[in-house]
């Protein structure tokens with residue numbers, strides 16, 4: 191377990207970048223990002239994208255539900271489960287195929303908890319105050 195104290199959005203992004211740099215790209219890898227609204231999940235993923243060498247803008251999948259990027263070897267999926275109503279909806283968007291084809295980063299994973307594989311990496315974001323976050327990587 192790794193605990194990071196972030197004092198700015200920049201540090202959270204850097205934590206994401208370091209996380210991705212230490213990760214071996216492999217299929218069926220799922221990273222669950224837990225934390226309240228504004229905790230820094232998307233900010234962290236922006237760093238992850240950088241770490242994977244993804245160029246260009248990374249937006250929150252709040253409305254799109256899922257964004258797809260090309261990593262070094264595999265597709266990287268950024269999913270926001272916040273708006274999903276029930277498991278059926280996520281299965282309908284092809285969740286299982288995304289998992290088996292690449293690496294998935296999921297915000298609001300508690301919405302689809304029972305669909306998460308056992309091999310999930312859990313990252314928790316805690317809001318300490320306006321500018322500080324505690325990031326725990328399981």
Ligand SMILES: Nc1ncnc2c1ncn2[C@@H]1O[C@H](COP(=O)(O)OP(=O)(O)OP(=O)(O)O)[C@@H](O)[C@H]1O
Nearest residue numbers: 196197198199202227228229230231232233321323
């Ligand atoms: N140390 C910090 N790390 C990350 N974000 C921070 C930090 N301090 C302040 N912030 C602010 O908190 C917000 C984090 O937003 P972000 O979109 O990453 O949250 P989120 O967890 O993805 O929320 P949501 O559940 O709504 O998608 C930003 O407005 C950012 O500027």
Ligand SMILES: [Mg+2]
Nearest residue numbers: 231232250297
């Ligand atoms: Mg977000």
